[in-house]
Amino acid sequence: xxxxxxxxxxxxxxxxxxxxxxxxxxxxxxxxxxxxxxxxxxxxxxxxxxxxxxxxxxxxxxxxx
Numbered sequence: 001x002x003x004x005x006x007x008x009x010x011x012x013x014x015x016x017x018x019x020x021x022x023x024x025x026x027x028x029x030x031x032x033x034x035x036x037x038x039x040x041x042x043x044x045x046x047x048x049x050x051x052x053x054x055x056x057x058x059x060x061x062x063x064x065x
Contacts, residue, residue, distance in 0.1 A: 022030060052058050
C-alpha cells in the first residue's frame with residue numbers, strides 16, 4: 001500500500017513481519033531449515049570468492065549491483 005505523498009526511495013526495501021505460532025515439531029523443522037539455508041549461503045560465498053581468486057577478478061560494489 002502506497003501512502004499518499006510518499007515517494008519510493010532508491011535502495012530501500014520494505015519488509016513485513018507476521019507473527020505465527022508453531023507447534024514444537026514445526027518450530028524445530030523451521031529452525032533446522034534456517035540453519036541449512038545459512039550453510040548453503042556460506043558455501044556459495046566461499047565458492048564465489050574462490051572463483052574470483054582463480055580468475056584474478058574482484059568486482060567492485062557497483063559491478064555487483
